[in-house]
Amino acid sequence: MQATFSALAEPNRLAIVGLLRRKPLSVGEIVERLGLRQPQVSKHLRVLSEAGLVEARQLAQQRIYSLRAQPLKELDEWLDPYRRTWDERFAQLDDVLRDLKQKDKGKKDVHDK
16 A cells, blocks of 8 residues: 555646546546656656556557556545544534534524513
């Protein structure tokens, strides 16, 4: 999983993953969409491939890159406990804010009388 984190830590690689999330693309299509040079994109794709995040298939003269789901599933599973913790904390914060709003409304009602 360290390789996944390292690969995704670079903004251009993260942008490439975002593009490939929608559909498989050729190097040329990625170059066009991100405005990077072809050697840069190829280097980033190599890092993503070595991390197991993307795979390529040959289609005539082009290599078409697509995301591999497994490393992203592993990352999602690792993040899940943290996500649940924050969801619980936000729910508790919502409860506190709702209570404060009710108390504030009660004070206004008393002053209005």
